[in-house]
Amino acid sequence: MQNYDQKELTFSVANNAVTHLGRNLYSSAPPALAELVANSYDAYATNVIISIKENDNSLVIADNGKGLNFEEFESKYVTIGTKKQDEIPFKGMDKREPMGQKGIGKLSAFSLGEEYVVYSKTLDSKQWLSFELKYEDMIESGSKHTTTVSLLEKLPDELSEFQIFESGFIIHCKKLRKKLTKRTRDSVILQLSRRFYLTQDDFSIVYDDKIVSLETNxxxxxxxxxxxxxxxxxxxxxxxxxxxxxxxxxxxxxxxxxxxxxxxxxxxxxxxxxxxxxxxxxxxxxxxxxxxxxxxxxxxxxxxxxxxxxxxxxxxxxxxxxxxxxxxxxxxxxxxxxxxxxxxxxxxxxxxxxxxxxxxxxxxxxxAVEKLPEKIQKNQSYQSWLNTLTPDQKKLNGKLLTLFSAKIDEPVEHDDSYYEEVNSMITAIASVINNIETDELIKIIN
The missing domain is CATH 3.30.230 (Ribosomal Protein S5; domain 2)
Known part of the structure; x- marks a missing residue:
């Protein structure tokens, strides 16, 4: 990296806050990633790309938002916990209501990895500003932590796909604390979909080469x-x-x-x-x-x-x-x-x-009857019995079926034993309805 004339950023944050806000605040990867994506949204990004680098156990979150210059890092980024400043729209975009309020989500990257590198570029710059943060270093530094800022003409090879961004913000999380398994990935996609599907303007998320649907939950x-x-x-x-x-x-x-x-x-x-x-x-x-x-x-x-x-x-x-x-x-x-x-x-x-x-x-x-397995619904004997019921008895039959709904709706394979159990329930219900006064039974159920 080329040193930025030895410019430095000094973070103001108590060491226990780094632990609390960077580690303990997020119990798993999905909410931590969602916080970072929220920051991208607030920065008027239209595209957010989350890429897993399995070869070096790292993860990249990149957006094409406004980015920050050095002065903005000093005024907006380095002090943790202050009220988040409103961002002015750019490229003629409509104003977005900010998702973040306290500016603490940036440290969520420490929930993902032991260290991370930031790359940022604004529209009026031809170079990428970059610096590195390490969890252990910030803990040992106490309330103040200083990092050296560099300027880059080109992004590193592993991030070259983002070089075409006119502006943007990239976080490269390294030494991931937990392996992102398929189940984790599915959970991430689920949470991102739930958190951001309400965005009405131009905003898309790609996770591990898959477009996250934001149309509906x-x-x-x-x-x-x-x-x-x-x-x-x-x-x-x-x-x-x-x-x-x-x-x-x-x-x-x-x-x-x-x-x-x-x-x-x-x-x-x-x-x-x-x-x-x-x-x-x-x-x-x-x-x-x-x-x-x-x-x-x-x-x-x-x-x-x-x-x-x-x-x-x-x-x-x-x-x-x-x-x-x-x-x-x-x-x-x-x-x-x-x-x-x-x-x-x-x-x-x-x-x-x-x-x-x-x-x-x-x-x-x-x-209730419509919820029964089709094989049972169409049973001729059952249909014939249903046709003999009075309106009150049909209502009672529905009430009794709902009492057994937890069993009927179990996510199990519908094999012969399952159908036998459901048949036994229906036979029992029919016997009760045929032999007990409807009004009396409804009173008991209620």
Missing amino acids: FYYQNLEYVIYFGYSNDEINNIFKDNVIKKEKFQGDSNILCFIEDNGIKGWVGSVSKPKELKENTDNIIVYSNGKIADEDILKGKTEARIAKSYMVGEIQANYFIDLEDPITSSRQGLDDSVSEVKDFINTIENIRKYFIGKWDVFRTSV
């Missing part, structure tokens, strides 16, 4: 029932274009409706047909604030709805949290429920969930 195609609030009918139909999904507007408590309207909250809670249609760690209600996930499971501190939770997912837009004083916890675990406004918000969402579960139970009862 993956589970949209599996939803069958949705309760929404804050959205107009046109807005919700634009989100869920599949006419098969049953969509109902929240019609619950008037105080909840007022809270939603007063705070400009928009959201929905929905269910899938079978738990397996929700991938790992997605059976929860996510809160977004200005397009960035503020809480990945807003009701994590509340009593679980057991069976319902494994079928449920939801998304809420609550941009008003940006106006609160530090509503998001520094541990990135979600919204801070010690803040009174957040507590009110969580209680509101819990009540919406309760409303949804009540409605969902009625919906499940109405479609």
Whole structure:
């Protein structure tokens, strides 16, 4: 590297903050990468490329955003934890609401590797500015850490594909702490999709040579029932274009409706047909604030709805949290429920969930027979029996089938033993309905 006339950057950060913000803040690779991608978005990048270099155990995150010059590094980058400055749009782009607030996400690179090299280029520069940071060195330096800045005419060979960028920012994480397995990669793609699909303008992410779909969350195609609030009918139909999904507007408590309207909250809670249609760690209600996930499971501190939770997912837009004083916890675990406004918000969402579960139970009862394996649905004897039932008995049959739904919906191979078990359940249900008064049984179930 060519020394930049011996210019240096001095980072101001307590050593325990490097550990907390660079290591402990992110428990795994996906959220750490998401933080870095969020920084790219805030810098008006339109393309972010994440590339795994297996030959030297490293990872590259590169974007074509504004980049930073030396003076901007001094004023925006080296002091950790100050309020993030608004970026001025460039290349005629519309203004973006910033995803980052405190400027602490930059250290997330230390969650990925023991050291990293930064390369940055602005539109008015023909050279790349570069410097290196090492975790151990920053720990040993105490509250101040100084690194030498260099100027490069060309990027290193392993980064040559990014030389064509007119401007941009590249982080090359080295000595990765954990091997990025296929499962990790799938999890990264899932989290990136969930975190950034709300971006409305020109923004794309490529991870390990695969384009990350940002059009919708993956589970949209599996939803069958949705309760929404804050959205107009046109807005919700634009989100869920599949006419098969049953969509109902929240019609619950008037105080909840007022809270939603007063705070400009928009959201929905929905269910899938079978738990397996929700991938790992997605059976929860996510809160977004200005397009960035503020809480990945807003009701994590509340009593679980057991069976319902494994079928449920939801998304809420609550941009008003940006106006609160530090509503998001520094541990990135979600919204801070010690803040009174957040507590009110969580209680509101819990009540919406309760409303949804009540409605969902009625919906499940109405479609319970349709959820049975096709082989059983079309059984002539079963169809004949169903045709003998009164409306109340059909409703009762649906209720009883939902009680067994956890077994029926198990992600197991539908072999002979499975069909025998389901047949036994249906035979038992038929026997009960045929021999016990419907009104009495419904009272017991309720």
